[in-house]
Amino acid sequence: MTTEPASRRESPEAVAAWLKVLADPRRLRIFDLLMQGVQCNCEIGDALEMAPNLISHHLGVLRRAGLVEVERDPTDARWVYYSVNREALEELNELFGSFFDPQRIRPRQPNCGPHAASAG
Numbered sequence: 830m831t832t833e834p835a836s837r838r839e840s841p842e843a844v845a846a847w848l849k850v851l852a853d854p855r856r857l858r859i860f861d862l863l864m865q866g867v868q869c870n871c872e873i874g875d876a877l878e879m880a881p882n883l884i885s886h887h888l889g890v891l892r893r894a895g896l897v898e899v900e901r902d903p904t905d906a907r908w909v910y911y912s913v914n915r916e917a918l919e920e921l922n923e924l925f926g927s928f929f930d931p932q933r934i935r936p937r938q939p940n941c942g943p944h945a946a947s948a949g
Contacts, residue, residue, distance in 0.1 A: 844928045847921055850894040855879065856887045860913070863897060867912045896921070 851857050858877055862868060868876075873884050888911055891897040895917045902908035927933075939945045 841928075843924060847894070847924065850890060850896065853887065853890075855883070856890060859884065859887050860891060860896065863911055863913045867900075867910050869908060869910050873911070 851860065855877070859873055862873060862876055870881055870884055870888075873879070873888075874881055877884075888897060892899060896914055898912050898914045900910045900912070902910065
């Protein structure tokens, strides 16, 4: 998503794609927990009282969206640690900040109805 022109990144479709990823409350809870720091699957499960397969599913969605990074333990590869992708988070903040910016709201310029500018 970062290679797209600004106008394309700020499109309703781009915003909707990010919102779709974050719309699930469980996924949002996982992301919120990762905002507190690096976590392993069992730490996430303990904190959120979720089954490991459900956590893995939601982490997979977040990873495919690029919001979460994965790192295996260097001494025991069975342990996997999850963290927030800071670049993606910055992009998300930029996108949401610009799309939901109140400065984008413009006064009404009537093109129809009783207050439309008269032609002629």
